[in-house]
Amino acid sequence: MTDRGAMRGFSDGRRTGAAGARATPFVDRNFKYLMIFPAVAVILFIGLFPVIHTLMISVQNLTMLDEDTSFHGLVHYGRLLSDGRFWEAIGHTLIFVVVALPTELVLGLALAYLFLDRLPGKQVFVALLVLPVVVSPVIAGATWRLLFDQRYGPINQVIGWFAGEDVTILWTVDPAFVYPAILIAEIWQWTPFMFLLLLAALSNVDQSQLEAAEIDGASFWRTFFKVVLPAIWPVMAIAVLIRALDLFRLFDVVWALTRGGPGTLTETFSIYAYVQGFQQFETSYTAAMSLVVIILLAITVTLVLRRMEIDR
Amino acid sequence: MKRRQVRMAVRFVVAALVTVLFLFPIYWLAIISFKTPDEIFAYPPVWWPEQIQFANYAVLFKDGDAVTVWNSLVIASISTVFAMVIGTMCAYSIARFRTGGNLFSDWLLSNRMIPPIVIVFPVFLLFVELGLVDSFVGLILLYTAFNLPYVVWMMRGYIQDIPLELEESALVDGCTRWQVFVRVVWPMARGGLFATAVFTFVFAWNEFIFALVLTRSEVTTFPVQVTHYFGGQSNFWAKIAAMSVLGTVPIFIAVTLLQRFLVRGISLGAVKG
Numbered sequence: 001m002t003d004r005g006a007m008r009g010f011s012d013g014r015r016t017g018a019a020g021a022r023a024t025p026f027v028d029r030n031f032k033y034l035m036i037f038p039a040v041a042v043i044l045f046i047g048l049f050p051v052i053h054t055l056m057i058s059v060q061n062l063t064m065l066d067e068d069t070s071f072h073g074l075v076h077y078g079r080l081l082s083d084g085r086f087w088e089a090i091g092h093t094l095i096f097v098v099v100a101l102p103t104e105l106v107l108g109l110a111l112a113y114l115f116l117d118r119l120p121g122k123q124v125f126v127a128l129l130v131l132p133v134v135v136s137p138v139i140a141g142a143t144w145r146l147l148f149d150q151r152y153g154p155i156n157q158v159i160g161w162f163a164g165e166d167v168t169i170l171w172t173v174d175p176a177f178v179y180p181a182i183l184i185a186e187i188w189q190w191t192p193f194m195f196l197l198l199l200a201a202l203s204n205v206d207q208s209q210l211e212a213a214e215i216d217g218a219s220f221w222r223t224f225f226k227v228v229l230p231a232i233w234p235v236m237a238i239a240v241l242i243r244a245l246d247l248f249r250l251f252d253v254v255w256a257l258t259r260g261g262p263g264t265l266t267e268t269f270s271i272y273a274y275v276q277g278f279q280q281f282e283t284s285y286t287a288a289m290s291l292v293v294i295i296l297l298a299i300t301v302t303l304v305l306r307r308m309e310i311d312r
Numbered sequence: 313m314k315r316r317q318v319r320m321a322v323r324f325v326v327a328a329l330v331t332v333l334f335l336f337p338i339y340w341l342a343i344i345s346f347k348t349p350d351e352i353f354a355y356p357p358v359w360w361p362e363q364i365q366f367a368n369y370a371v372l373f374k375d376g377d378a379v380t381v382w383n384s385l386v387i388a389s390i391s392t393v394f395a396m397v398i399g400t401m402c403a404y405s406i407a408r409f410r411t412g413g414n415l416f417s418d419w420l421l422s423n424r425m426i427p428p429i430v431i432v433f434p435v436f437l438l439f440v441e442l443g444l445v446d447s448f449v450g451l452i453l454l455y456t457a458f459n460l461p462y463v464v465w466m467m468r469g470y471i472q473d474i475p476l477e478l479e480e481s482a483l484v485d486g487c488t489r490w491q492v493f494v495r496v497v498w499p500m501a502r503g504g505l506f507a508t509a510v511f512t513f514v515f516a517w518n519e520f521i522f523a524l525v526l527t528r529s530e531v532t533t534f535p536v537q538v539t540h541y542f543g544g545q546s547n548f549w550a551k552i553a554a555m556s557v558l559g560t561v562p563i564f565i566a567v568t569l570l571q572r573f574l575v576r577g578i579s580l581g582a583v584k585g
Contacts, residue, residue, distance in 0.1 A: 027488065027490060028489045028490075031490070032408075032411045033405075033411065035402060035493075036401070036402045036406070036412070036416075039399055039420075039460050042456055043420070043457055043461070045453075046431070046435060046453065046458070047423050047426075047457065050431065050435050053438060054433065054434040054437075057437065111330065119320065119323055119327060120320075125328075127568055127571055128331050128335055129331055131334075131564055131567075132334060132337075132338070134563050134567045135338070135518075135563075136517070136518035136520065136559065136560070136563075137518065137520065138538065139341075139535060139559065142341075142538055142539070142542075143340070143341045143556065144337065145542075146341065146549060146552065147337055147340055152352065152354070152357055152549075153357065154357050157356050160356075188334065188337065192334065193578060196574065196578065197583055200575045200579075200583045201583060235579065239582075245425050245427075248427065249427030251520070251521055252520045252521070256539065256542070269427075269429075270427060270428075270429040273430070274429060274521075286433050287433065287434070290429075290434065297426070297427070298422070301422070301425055
C-alpha cells in the first residue's frame with residue numbers, strides 16, 4: 001500500500017512540476033504507439049527481416065559447398081516448377097488435409113452430440129478426452145510408434161485376437177499401411193479438439209428454436225441442417241481453419257513415425273523443406289521454396305477467409 | 313421415463329468406451345515407462361507390469377537427460393512472460409485506441425499462420441550470423457515472437473470485456489495512461505492473462521521444429537531429446553516413454569486445473585466458453 005501511495009505522489013509531483021500541469025507527458029501523447037512498439041519490433045525481427053533475407057538468398061546460389069552470392073535470377077524458382085519431389089510432397093500434404101480434416105470434424109461432431117445432453121460424470125469425461133490435444137505432437141508420434149510396433153506393440157496384438165492368428169503388420173514401413181498409421185495418430189490427437197469446440201458451440205444453440213423445430217415435427221437431419229448448422233457455423237469455420245493450417249504444416253507426427261518414408265512416400269511439404277535445407281544444405285533452393293509456400297498459403301488463406309466471411 | 317434412462321445408460325457406456333479408447337495410447341506410453349526391459353520386449357506384449365518400478369526414470373536423471381525438461385521449463389517460462397507483457401501492451405493499444413486499424417490486427421494474426429518450417433529456415437540463417445544457434449536467448453526470442461500474435465489476439469478479446477468506466481475514472485483521478493494500464497487493466501484482465509499464458513506456455517513447451525533446428529547440445533528441449541532416442545535398430549523404448557511422461561505430466565496438470573479456460577484458449581477466442 002505504501003508503495004502504491006509513493007508511486008502516485010511521485011507522478012503527481014512530476015506532473016504539476018511540468019509547466020503548470022498543462023503539458024501532457026510524452027509517454028501519454030504517444031501512448032498507443034509506445035504500447036505496440038515492443039511487439040512490432042519482435043515480430044519484425046523474427047518475421048519480416050528473415051523473410052527479406054530469404055528473398056535475397058533465393059536469387060543467389062548458396063549450397064553447402066558453394067558460397068556463391070552473385071545474382072542468379074530466378075533459377076531456383078524455375079527448378080521448383082520441375083521438381084517432382086516438391087509437388088509430390090505438396091500432394092502428400094493435401095492428402096493428409098483432405099482425409100484427416102473431414103474425419104476429425106465428423107467424429108468430433110458425433111462425440112459432441114454424445115456428450116450434449118445431461119450425462120453422469122460429463123465433466124470428468126470431457127477433462128480426460130481433451131488430454132491428447134495438449135500432448136506434444138512429436139510425443140504423440142513417438143507414442144503411436146510404440147503402439148504400432150509390429151512385434152511389441154498392442155495394436156497388432158489386438159488385431160491378432162480378432163484375426164485368430166498372429167499378425168505382423170509393418171505399420172511404419174509397409175507402403176499400404178503408412179498413411180493409415182499417420183492418419184490414425186493425427187485423428188486421435190485432434191478429434192478431441194474438434195469435439196471440444198463443437199460441444200461448446202452446440203451447447204450455445206438457441207433452445208427455443210430446437211423446440212420449435214421439434215413441435216413442427218422436423219426430422220433430426222432437417223433440424224441439423226436448418227437450425228443447428230447455421231448456429232454453429234462460425235465456430236466450426238474457425239475450428240476447420242485452425243486445423244487446416246495445422247495439417248498443412250504437418251511435420252512432428254510424420255517425423256516421429258516414418259520420417260517421410262518409406263522412400264519419400266509420406267514426405268509432407270514441411271519434411272521435404274527440412275530435408276533440403278538442413279540435410280542437403282540446398283540453402284538458396286530451400287529459401288525459394290519457403291517463399292513460394294508463404295505466398296501460396298497467404299493467397300489460399302485470404303480466399304478462404306473471404307469465402308467463409310468469418311466475423312472478426 | 314424408462315426409455316430415457318435406458319438411453320442415458322447407453323450413452324454413458326458409449327462415452328466411457330470412447331474415453332478409454334482415446335486414453336489408451338497415453339496409458340500405454342506411461343506403462344512402458346514403468347516396465348523392465350524384459351517386459352517391454354515381451355511377446356506377446358504385456359499390458360500390466362509385474363511391479364511398478366522407476367529405474368527408467370532414475371537413468372534419465374543419472375545420465376543428465378532429465379535436464380532437457382529443465383531447459384524446456386526455462387525457455388517456455390521466460391518466453392511466456394515476455395510474450396504476455398509485450399503482447400498485452402499491444403492488445404491494450406489495439407483494443408482501446410484501434411491502433412493500426414483492422415489491417416494491423418490482420419497482419420499480426422497472419423503471422424501465426426505461417427508454417428514454422430518456412431520461418432525456421434530464414435531464422436536459422438539469421439541466428440547463425442548472430443551466434444544465437446543453440447542458445448537460450450535464441451529460442452526464447454523465437455517463441456516470444458511466435459506466441460505474440462496469439463497473445464495479442466486473445467488479450468484483445470479479454471480487454472474488450474473490461475468495462476471502460478474504470479479506466480476513465482482512473483484517468484480523472486490523475487493516473488497516467490501507463491498507470492491505468494498497470495493498475496486497472498492488468499489486474500482486471502487477470503483471468504484472461506492466466507489462461508492465455510498457459511496456452512502460450514504449452515505451445516513453447518511442446519514445440520518441436522524450431523527446437524530441432526536451432527538447438528545442438530546445449531539447450532536441447534525435451535521433445536527433441538525424445539527423438540534422439542530413435543535410432544536405426546536400437547530404439548530406447550524405456551527412455552522414450554519415461555522422457556515423454558516427464559515432459560507431459562506437467563502439461564496435463566496445468567490444463568486440467570484450467571479446464572474452464574480451455575475452450576476459449578484453443579479456439580483463438582472464437583468460443584467464449
